[in-house]
Amino acid sequence: MQSPAKPNNPNFSSGPCSKRPGYAVENLQLNTLGRSHRSSLGKDALSQACLKTAELLGLPEGYRVGVVPASDTGAMEMAMWSLLGQRGVDVLAWESFGKGWVTDITKQLKLDNVRLFEADYGYLPDLDAVDFNNDVVFTWNGTTSGVKVPNGDWIPDEREGLSICDATSAAFAMDIPWQKIDVGTFSWQKVLGGEGAHGMLVLSPRAVERLESYTPPWPMPKIFRMTKGGKLIEGIFKGATINTPSMLCVADYLDALSWVESLGGVQALIDKSNNNLAIVEEFVSANEWLSFLAHDPHTISNTSICLTLDAEPDQVKQIVKLLEQEKVAYDIGAYRDAPAGIRIWGGATVEAEDLNKLMSWIALTYDQVVKQA
Template sequence: MSAIPMPAVRPANPRFSSGPCTKRPGWSPEALGDALLGRSHRSKEGKSKLAEAIALTREVLEVPLTHRIAIVPASDTGAVEMALWSLLGERGVDMLAWESFGKGWVTDVAKQLKLADVRVFEAPYGELPDLGLADFDRDVVFTWNGTTSGVRVPDGGFIPENRDGLTICDATSAAFAQTLDYDKLDVVTFSWQKVLGGEGAHGILILSPRAVERLETYAPPWPLPKIFRLTKNGKLIEGIFSGATINTPSMLCVEDYLDALSWAKSQGGLSALTSRADGNFAVLRDFVEQTPWLDFLAEVPETRSNTSVCLKITDPHVAALGGDEQAAFAKSMVSALEKAGAALDIGAYRDAPPGLRIWTGATVEQADIEALLPWLQWAFETALQDLEAAA
């Protein structure tokens, strides 16, 4: 049996990982030449760098002046945990979950914080729960874009203008690629390593005035670690939101984030970044719609992510296999693509259904998505040939 011929052209940049994501086009280590290394982050220069990162975040993301922005430790996970442990418990909470990270927040609230009044609305991979079931007079926790399922909320229309509870939104693979409704979001979190391709270990926490009011009027009954503490003597620690970070940040990572933000601004800001992601997704969408062996994991078109695109293999020969065999088939495609240098890190998330996950965020070039498509076909045909030969 002869080998399937390889396509002639590889993507110039085969990095399609959903996190950490590829660096901005044209990035090189020289971009970090002005990093404040060997200096205190609390020096005048260090604080200036951190304040600039916060200011550029506000400008590029179009965050209202009423909202506060902080750089916090431990990536998006740290930012979400800080919000959950600092804000919840004052009233009942509704949890919306439809993929791995959203379900992780359910575990934290129900089993770690052990709140008495928790309602959970879950949906399987590929679907959204009924968003209309959430009661916004309670606190509501949800993920805007499910990185491991490729399912996002279409917009903020399900959140009422007038509500008594807080909305806590994990937006880590949505920020810089999708339009977030800050008037309806009281807490927004994300990490640098996603849409802008920054380095890991740092997160962003954005608080509305309503969230600040909760922090200053409610003290949770459990002890808070130092890295979670946002108030002192019942008042917000304002310095955290002007660059005086709770713990020591990597100034090399800060420099990289500043570089990414400057690139984002040079591209035209949020609208341009969203257009880049939308354009990348459109190329992949057209291929999927014309390819009989492939489909989106997200069932409803309006809920399909334009960044973390999750795909399932629907060929009848593969669909007839058991779950482990389906996973092995997808892994064989991923392995072949990596070995050929055509695509790196595009396997489905470990807890998700077997398939592929291709990042199409703003730092990915459309030409690389276009070059990837023949390679997907090649990898499928190669894996299918191997399957038939083993039968």
């Protein structure tokens, strides 16, 4: 039997994710390299990163966007350490990164008035039980479980607390009602296929008001400080970053934003990612040995698509290894803390043609490793 055609691009990692179709380093605008990030040229590039992000995401009036250190993790840490403690906290966790925020809140910040809403991999906690009189910390999409919140209907428009959302594998790929988000974070290296080490922090006017009216009781590292003299440091959200960024990574991010513009905006990326998920859904429905880790169809991620197989964990590892050896798919093993399985990135930087080819290869290797064993 002749082997099926291989994907043109075998990069299906869930972070750093595949570069956009047609990407080439030589096409980047590199006039900022070797220049200070505080020069007019450097500040303009960073300002454009903030402004274009806000414009493309359709952020409400008054929302700020800033480039911050340490990827999505750094952005979330800045938000939690700067904002939490004034009132109670409801924190949701249904996979490893959400559980990391639980650790910060309960073991590092050591907050007392905390309610924890947990669920096993594949499930969501009870969203209706969340109290928005408290601050609420959650992930929009569980990158390591492939389980997302179905929508923002559970977040009230009128709320006393702040909604603090880790949106790193959701922003630019899912329909996020930003008016319901007071703090949003994401990294360049997820949906847009950018480079790592830099995060984006989105603040609503309500979040800014909290920053300017509340001082946490714990010491605040310089890299987390967003206020001075009780006022927001507005420069952070206009390109004057807290620390020195990589201008090469900034150029790469601006290239990704231009790509989004060339497709017609964020909706084109959402549609493309949804179409990629549909390819996997069709394949799963036709093969009873394969299932989504997400148990509710309304919560299946269209970016970090997590699948379980009717196979032993060692057999799953063997399938993943074979796909890598054949240069069909790289880095698609389930996250180390998740149940054994396959995790395929389905964001808009992945082409449908390549995803179709990958599914054929998954079937082939499953036959070799499991059915013929």
